[in-house]
Amino acid sequence: MRLEPIPAPGPARRFGLPALALAATAALGSLLALIAGAEPFGVLGLIAKGAFGSKFALLETLNRATPLIFTGLAVAVAFRARLWNIGAEAQLYAGALMAVLIGAGTPAISGPFLLPFMALAAMLAGALLLLGPALLKTRLGVDEVVTTLLLNFIMLLFVSMLLEGPLKDPMGMGWPKSEALAREARLPRIVEGLRLHWGFGLALIAALLVWLLQSRTTLGFEMRAVGENSAAARYAGMPVERTIALTALLSGGLAALAGFSEVSGLKGNLTLDLSPGFGYAGVIVAMLALLHPLGVVLSALFVAGVFVGADSMSRAAGVPTYIADILLAAALLFMSLAILLTRFRVARD
């Protein structure tokens, strides 16, 4: 057996195979539900209902999707330029840290500039955190997969140190958490009375801007060209190293916005469990979206929906929530396979 490239795949392949991948994911989920002793199709229905079935569920899913859109965009932007940023988790915490440093207690600045300032500072921190690995890659050829991945642990331990030390809330009864953000440092809700903050709106705007940047600007053109064929980009006179550095700044900044938005929009303070792996899940989100910035929004909703829906399904049907992890992993694998098979066909000897 071997793979033969398909020069121009037809619509049946391009849309049918991803649909088939989703169907296969659903089938696998049903099978697992059956093994767990529940009614197979009922479980999938419960997940969907738990994710999108009520106003409360929908808002919960949108809230959960917000950081995933940011980290998904961060990964999509970086991967598009072949900068393998696995460190969105660290950049997220860098952003969250800046939000708390500026906005907790009694902020030094107040009024309408506080929130933009927090957001920009967060982006800067995340951007600089990824700039290091990017420069190590372009200058010394150090593999950024390793450096960005390891930075996640360094950042988490650093935050842990701060939360046990200088940033520890004196009124926190010994828990490692920061002081709460000031009132004006909190992102307002989009509609008063509904539990959905402006972080979600910001995420949608970010997705739109990233899409415009990639498809309509010279910088985006350079980022895509460097990713697709850096030798040709260099030969055509593109500043390859500078493009990779700018990509790193943008990617790190986007991931940091996830941290800012979680702290300022949802949690109100910083703890070590701020992110249940949003940075890593960003890789899944970006891959499921085929690295398309607008697709990231949809795939973040899908991933968030599976997590939120599995929680409520678990309560109703007694199937463990781990099924959410399996479903996402299966979706990613099946989708990767589907994408491979849209571009290649299996030839038998």
Add this chain to the structure above:
Amino acid sequence: MSESEGGGEIVLALRGITKRFGPTLANERIDLTLRRGEAVALLGENGAGKTTLMNILFGQYAADEGTVEVFGRPLPPGRPRAALEAGIGMVHQHFTLAENLTVLENILLGAAPLAGLSLGRGAARARLAALSAEYGLKVEPDARVAALTVGERQRVEILKALWRDACILILDEPTAVLTPQEAEALFATLRRAAAKGLSLVFISHKLHEVMAVANRVVVLRRGRVAGAARVAETDARRLAAMMVGAEVERPVPAPRAPGEPLLSLDKVSTPPSGARPGLRRVSLDLRAGTITGLAGVSGNGQAALAALVAGAARPAEGRILLAGGREAGPGWSPRAALREGVGRVPEDRKREGVVADFTLAENAMLEEYRASPFSRFGWLSRRAARARAEALIAEHDIRCPGPEARIRLLSGGNMQKLILGRALAPGPRVILADQPARGLDVGAVAAIHAKLLAARDGGAAILLISEDLDEVMSLSDVIHVISEGRLSPPFARGEMSAAALGLRMAGEGFADAA
């Protein structure tokens, strides 16, 4: 053809092989037989279908029609393993060695079961020593492949095939990457192998090699057998006529007085890269209205010279001078070259010329996207890109689904037309054409040559780098020969015969510290 001629038993027979790639017919009803101890050369221009035929024989492609028989037994199509087991060994143009392993490990890799890697090392070493002595293939068994020269790597590839008891050895353009001395050594090995009863198929587009190695020549043209002859009964002229056919009329450029130098190299040197020599104090003038041809065996410094002209590299010593005698200086880069009006056609069009997954429109603006009308204040104009692509498609007769199609769908010739069209669009004063016609069909070659000649007549200074001596001789006003990083003095059109240039290409007649 030569079925009736004497010799040993028939070891290999191809009958009626036909292979299509989309609308192109790469091979059409090809018959070929090979006898024990015989060396058959498969001769043809680039794109004649030689490599396709050998890939079918080796099982990498399945033929649409026709059969392959080895020792009288049909070979199942499309299975390289079956070909290996039947005793066919192939030495590819691009080697398939693991660079981080030693010579011995590379030879054992895939041949022995994995356990054998550690168990039978002593025996394996002895067998390798015997094989390399038998065929005169000197290699160091424990050297890492990464440290070997190209010629040595090729010896390892041949040994790999012999190790697997190949009785039929296919060599695809084996001399393309070799120096003349290495090529001579290879020929000696091949003659020795044939004398020991091995059967050889030798693919080449170089006449003198074919005459040196083969007993019999089969000429392919446009996917068909254009003729066959015994080497003893033919000569290079007749083979050349068979190869190109009567339909190829090489254009004869009208003589023109050379103009001012628009780009010059002044005693430039570059460091060697890997096994390839760097440039050694090379001086070269590219003059207005002149095509300067660079003849030479691939890997003698052409890439380094092309990189300098393209802005992709800076000289370690010496100067690059632009029009009016200005020095290019430390800011010399691809972008600076473009700004100075250097149009570039890179040697490897898929690697450096295009971004395969981009559309034609995007590729059309690849070198100019920062300038108006393709962008303003960092904002791209898709309309301008599409308009440029449409103009190129119309002007250069690029066959494609449209400006929004991905360029990977195009044939090499159409891709090359876009690259050349893109380079010509801003009206360059200097044009680098590095292997502009390599691998293209006859029609595309003629189109590319016509455009280059038109640019010359429009006053551009053109540097034509090609391995195809005929191409260099027919287009160039001035020819330099490059060998081991040294450049010969310029020869005017008609001043040198192909034979004399060939001697230069083999490294003769260079004053070493010139």
